[in-house]
Amino acid sequence: MTGTTLTAMDTFARRLLSALAGLVAATAVSTPAAAYIPLKGYDGNGNVVCNSIKFTSGSVKVVLHTAEYTGTTVNDTAALLQAVKDVDRQIGLTGGTAAKISSTTSTTAPFVYGTPFNDTVPTIHVGFVTSIKEKDAIGQTKQMSISSCAYNEVQIAFLDQSVWGWDVRTPSDTGEALFSAGRNSTAGGTWFRPSYLHELMHAFGLHHTHGSYAFMNYGTRPWANRPAADAIRPLPDDAHGLRDLYPATGTRTEVALLNTWMDSDDTDHGAAQQKELCEPSTGAMIVDSLADPFQHFCGTTYTMPGGPTLGGSATVCVGAGIVTRVAVANYSTEDVQTELHMWFSTDTTWTVTGDVESADSYGRQVDENNSELLAHTFTVPSTLTSGATYRPIAQVDYWLDVDHDGVPDPGTTSYDWIPMRGAVNIC
Numbered sequence: 001m002t003g004t005t006l007t008a009m010d011t012f013a014r015r016l017l018s019a020l021a022g023l024v025a026a027t028a029v030s031t032p033a034a035a036y037i038p039l040k041g042y043d044g045n046g047n048v049v050c051n052s053i054k055f056t057s058g059s060v061k062v063v064l065h066t067a068e069y070t071g072t073t074v075n076d077t078a079a080l081l082q083a084v085k086d087v088d089r090q091i092g093l094t095g096g097t098a099a100k101i102s103s104t105t106s107t108t109a110p111f112v113y114g115t116p117f118n119d120t121v122p123t124i125h126v127g128f129v130t131s132i133k134e135k136d137a138i139g140q141t142k143q144m145s146i147s148s149c150a151y152n153e154v155q156i157a158f159l160d161q162s163v164w165g166w167d168v169r170t171p172s173d174t175g176e177a178l179f180s181a182g183r184n185s186t187a188g189g190t191w192f193r194p195s196y197l198h199e200l201m202h203a204f205g206l207h208h209t210h211g212s213y214a215f216m217n218y219g220t221r222p223w224a225n226r227p228a229a230d231a232i233r234p235l236p237d238d239a240h241g242l243r244d245l246y247p248a249t250g251t252r253t254e255v256a257l258l259n260t261w262m263d264s265d266d267t268d269h270g271a272a273q274q275k276e277l278c279e280p281s282t283g284a285m286i287v288d289s290l291a292d293p294f295q296h297f298c299g300t301t302y303t304m305p306g307g308p309t310l311g312g313s314a315t316v317c318v319g320a321g322i323v324t325r326v327a328v329a330n331y332s333t334e335d336v337q338t339e340l341h342m343w344f345s346t347d348t349t350w351t352v353t354g355d356v357e358s359a360d361s362y363g364r365q366v367d368e369n370n371s372e373l374l375a376h377t378f379t380v381p382s383t384l385t386s387g388a389t390y391r392p393i394a395q396v397d398y399w400l401d402v403d404h405d406g407v408p409d410p411g412t413t414s415y416d417w418i419p420m421r422g423a424v425n426i427c
Contacts, residue, residue, distance in 0.1 A: 035369075036214060036241035037207040037270075041149050050149035054205040055122040058098030058246035062088055065111035065127035070162045074169060075189070081106050083168040084126065087197050090233040091204075091242070095252025096333040099204055099242040111157075116144050119153040124203050126196075128160040138164050139195050141202035154203040158195070165189040170228035177348060178223040178231055179259055179419045182276065193232040194221040201238050205245050208271035212237040213262045213327065213371040219274035222258040222327070225418045236329050240369035243333075251333045255366070255398040257418040258327040261293055261373050279422025280322040280392045283312025285377055293373060297422075299323035317427045318384055321377040324420060326394045328374055330366040337408075339363045339397045342378040343417075344390040344424075350417040355393065356381045384426045392420040 041050025064084050066077045085104045092100035111127025132140050144153040158166070167174070167189030171181040184190050197215050209216045214237035223231040234242065262272040275294040283299020292300070299312025299322070316322055322342075330336050340362045343355040358378040366372055384390060395417040399408035 036212060036216065036237050036244075037209045038241065038245065039143075039202070039205050039207045041146055050146075052205060052245060053143060053146055053149050053151065054245045055154075056150045056152055057122055058242075058248070059100055059102045060122040060124055060204075062101050062104045062124045062126060064104065064106040065109060065125060066106055067108045067110050068128045068130075068160060070128075070160055071168075072161060074187075075161060075166060075192075077106065080168045080192075083193050084196060086229040087193055087200065087232055090197070090230065091200070093230075093252075094234060094239045094242050095331070096248065096250050097239070097242040097246045098248040099246040111155075113140070113155055113157040114142065117153060119144075122152050124154045124156060124200070126156045126158075129157045130160055130163055132157065132159060138190065139199045141199045143203075156196075156199045156203060158192075158199075166192045168192040170231060171223060172228040177419070178225060178228070179348070180421060181223050183220045197221075197232055197234065201234065201241070204242060206238060206241045208269055209237065210262075210264050210267045210270055210272040213274075213329075213373075214238050216271060217262045217274045218268055218271040219263075220260055220276055221274055222260045224256045224258065224329075225416065226256075233331075236331050236369045236371050239331055243369070252331060253334065253336070253400055253412050253414070254331040255336055255338065255396060255414075256329045256331070256416050257394050257396055258329055258371075259418060259421055261325075261327050263294060276421060277325045277327070279314065280324045280378075280420050280424060281312035281314050281422075282316050282320060283323055285323050285375055293325045293375070297323075298325050298375075314422060315425045315427050316380050318380050318382045318386075321379055322392065322424060323375070323377050324392065324394065325373060325375045326418070326420070327371055328364075328366055328396060329371040330368060332368055332400070334400050334402055335365055335367050336398045337363070337401050338366055340374060340376065341395045341397070342376075343393045343395055344381060344384055345393050345419075346388070346390060348391055348393075348419040350393045350395055350419075356383055356390075380424075380426070386426050389423050389425050391423045394418055394420060 038052035040048050041053045043049050088101035088104045113129050139158045141156045143151045167185040171178050174185050206216050214235050259277045260274045262274050264272045266273040277293055278295050278298040281297035281299040297312040342358040345355040360378045362376050397415045400412035
């Protein structure tokens with residue numbers, strides 16, 4: 001989560017002196033993400049009549065229908081409502097957009113997907129059904145009564161607990177780490193919050209995307225290193241869509257490190273599958289067609305281009321390098337300057353005083369509304385203990401420099417961190 005401790009900011013200031021002399025060029029691949037895709041409007045013959053569709057205003061009510069919901073003890077209606085409220089709150093924190101959820105309420109009024117409620121103000125109805133027509137779908141969204149490329153009512157339907165297992169909690173509630181959470185909880189249910197945010201973005205007018213890193217992908221979407229209630233939030237590409245469709249004044253400066261990425265070669269219904277990034281390891285940083293950020297280990301050895309590939313090792317000696325991949329998400333309304341560092345910790349919490357920092361760092365500008373996949377090699381510090389196991393923790397300093405004078409804009413310096421998947425053993 002974004003930190004404010006004195007020791008960490010002192011460390012930031014120390015690094016900034018060297019960083020301002022000129023950002024260090026990245027030594028390996030950095031993959032930017034493309035722009036969002038809006039939903040289009042069609043006539044009865046399938047012709048496009050609206051290049052984008054949206055609510056008549058950005059201020060939207062959410063009504064949760066619980067009559068058809070058969071929750072369990074840990075997934076009861078109160079927990080479900082809290083999950084919906086937590087995700088809804090993130091829309092209003094996007095910055096630079098009029099999009100927000102003005103209220104989230106629940107009702108026992110029946111929900112029949114496709115039967116209109118005839119709302120005259122922007123409203124999203126969320127309910128549960130026992131079947132969905134689309135094959136393999138667990139949720140669906142429908143804009144009702146579109147007029148002049150705008151609408152007031154949207155319905156979101158999810159499969160009920162009786163036919164699909166959900167977990168409405170957060171990984172923290174189940175004793176799991178946010179950074180290592182997969183698509184399902186250890187209890188076996190699919191995490192509800194990422195699926196709900198995906199459908200919520202549909203409700204605001206966003207389409208699936210296969211060329212950008214967004215909640216409009218499918219698969220394992222990221223939990224940010226934030227308080228659990230704030231960990232599922234629109235990614236920068238989603239924020240871009242909200243800012244374009246529902247423009248407003250306002251600013252935001254925030255960056256997060258994340259450990260998933262989209263696989264544009266693996267798509268379904270126009271949505272790229274998001275997957276967990278690899279674990280730091282020894283090996284080569286492959287940047288050509290052999291690169292695979294989703295393999296077990298980030299480092300790769302191979303005999304020749306096009307030849308057999310073998311994963312690296314989690315056992316590494318001091319002075320050697322570990323290959324890493326991490327996503328950096330710029331939620332800001334401006335471009336940000338970043339400097340990426342790698343620390344070695346005996347646990348999964350970053351502390352300046354207790355962890356050991358690699359001597360390497362990498363600087364880069366990340367554009368507004370954008371995420372990038374960074375791939376770097378970091379030298380293992382000589383002070384690490386032989387035979388010990390350490391968790392690599394990625395940490396980024398970031399700041400605004402709108403006028404590009406080499407001086408951080410006042411009040412914009414901060415940082416973020418996230419433990420990498422897996423650990424390394426020191427030989």
